Amino acid sequence: MANIKYTVPGMSDADAERVITLLQDRLHAANDLHLTLKHVHWNVVGPHFIAVHEMIDPQVEAVRGFADDLAERIATMGGSPKGTPGSIVDNRTWEEYSLGRGTTQEHLGALDLVYQGVISSYREGIKELGELDPVTEDMFISQTDKLELFHWFIRAHLEDKGGSLSTEGASSEEDAAQSAS
Numbered sequence: 001m002a003n004i005k006y007t008v009p010g011m012s013d014a015d016a017e018r019v020i021t022l023l024q025d026r027l028h029a030a031n032d033l034h035l036t037l038k039h040v041h042w043n044v045v046g047p048h049f050i051a052v053h054e055m056i057d058p059q060v061e062a063v064r065g066f067a068d069d070l071a072e073r074i075a076t077m078g079g080s081p082k083g084t085p086g087s088i089v090d091n092r093t094w095e096e097y098s099l100g101r102g103t104t105q106e107h108l109g110a111l112d113l114v115y116q117g118v119i120s121s122y123r124e125g126i127k128e129l130g131e132l133d134p135v136t137e138d139m140f141i142s143q144t145d146k147l148e149l150f151h152w153f154i155r156a157h158l159e160d161k162g163g164s165l166s167t168e169g170a171s172s173e174e175d176a177a178q179s180a181s
């Protein structure tokens with residue numbers, strides 16, 4: 001519970017507290033994602049190293065920007081954004097990224113699953129925010145638009161000329177990494 005003392009005009013405290021909870025969940029997801037993407041940037045190896053290494057950094061920067069916008073929206077609504085590493089680990093509902101040094105295809109396969117999880121959760125949030133707060137919904141929609149674009153950048157490396165994904169049906173990052181390589 002956010003325990004707010006004030007919020008934006010025209011919104012009940014109860015609604016604001018729910019919106020803050022949704023924002024905080026996305027803040028943890030964005031902080032986790034930009035750190036994970038940087039980890040991939042550092043750990044990819046193989047013949048396509050430089051292309052993938054350099055593709056990742058603009059994604060890191062964009063997702064760091066998403067985190068900043070989410071956190072400032074929490075503060076705007078009267079909440080207190082949590083951005084410490086411990087709070088991410090304590091509150092996240094997903095597992096730590098599982099690959100260390102790996103080929104570009106292995107990491108791209110695993111990132112396909114990472115993006116699937118993050119984007120699906122954004123869409124859940126959008127559904128709920130349509131009623132609760134269209135202003136926050138708009139932020140979620142614009143961030144999802146970019147995340148889906150980045151996901152396509154990943155998937156274009158995993159797609160054959162018939163349009164099939166090598167990671168189709170993979171249920172874990174390891175599984176996806178193996179299918180992709």
Ligand SMILES: [Fe+2]
Pocket residue numbers: 041
């Ligand atoms: Fe770098």
